[in-house]
Amino acid sequence: MxxxxxxxxxxxxxxxxxxxxxxxxxxxxxxxxxxxxxxxxxxxxxxxxxxxxxxxxxxxxxxxxxxxxxxxxxxxxNVEKEYYAQVNGDITKEAIQQLQKGVEIGFNGKKYMTKPCKAFKLFDIPNFPERSKKIRDDRHGPTSWVSITLTEGKFRQVRKMTSSVGYPTLRLIRIRVGDIYLxxxxxxxxxxxxxxxxxx
Known part of the structure; x- marks a missing residue:
């Protein structure tokens, strides 16, 4: 050969x-x-x-x-990446709609508008293994989970997106890349x- x-x-x-x-x-x-x-x-x-x-x-x-x-x-x-984010507070329908349409975040010292994406609230709490660093519990206020699917991937984008709508991310887990799942x-x-x- x-x-x-x-x-x-x-x-x-x-x-x-x-x-x-x-x-x-x-x-x-x-x-x-x-x-x-x-x-x-x-x-x-x-x-x-x-x-x-x-x-x-x-x-x-x-x-x-x-x-x-x-x-x-x-x-x-344009490969989809899906994330589950546990956020601080009970995320609202209005906040979800903002995420879906695109929000303004900071990137490389400039303002950046994220592309429209798929986002929805998870009403069943995901069953992930316990993290090595403990997440605060609900005694300090409610938390909620949201699914966000992106085809772009700016640095710390999901965290910046949830913060921009008033719900900072406490835990972030990527569950899917294309057709491959966690x-x-x-x-x-x-x-x-x-x-x-x-x-x-």
Missing amino acids: DINSRIEQHFHFAIYKPFGYLSQFVNNGQKQNSKKLLGELHDFPLGTMAIGRLDEKSEGLLLLTTNGKVSNAICSG NDMGIGEVKQMEDLPSYI
Whole structure:
């Protein structure tokens, strides 16, 4: 077989990123020696990268791959990412409608209007594993859960969106990327996947 026609083998993973972990494998020269990195969760192959990111305080589904082309296709396309956010207060119908239409947030020192998105209140409390850092309980006022589905992904966008309508996020979990779901994965669990199509 000609060496140029040989198919390069790639590896793909779905993980439940825990609270307190950075969505990266190296510190990039920053003073982050105390920060937890993805490499602590599993013995990943050389060249593994996160497809998109979840900030340090966010949890849930994070896809990893050694194929940069797949990563770029998913990040640059219109792939839906669904998040469940536990917010401070009993979120109203009016606030949900604002989220759906788009809200103004700050991004890179400028004002940014988010694109219209899918958003609805969850009336059944999701059954997620307990977070390593405890969430305040209802003795300090009510909380509620909302589903927000985006095709864009500005830094800390969901948190900024809920704050802009008066309901700061207390816990944020990504449950879906395209057709791939978090389902019943445990915190820190790693699943190797046979394929990770760019059209998810």
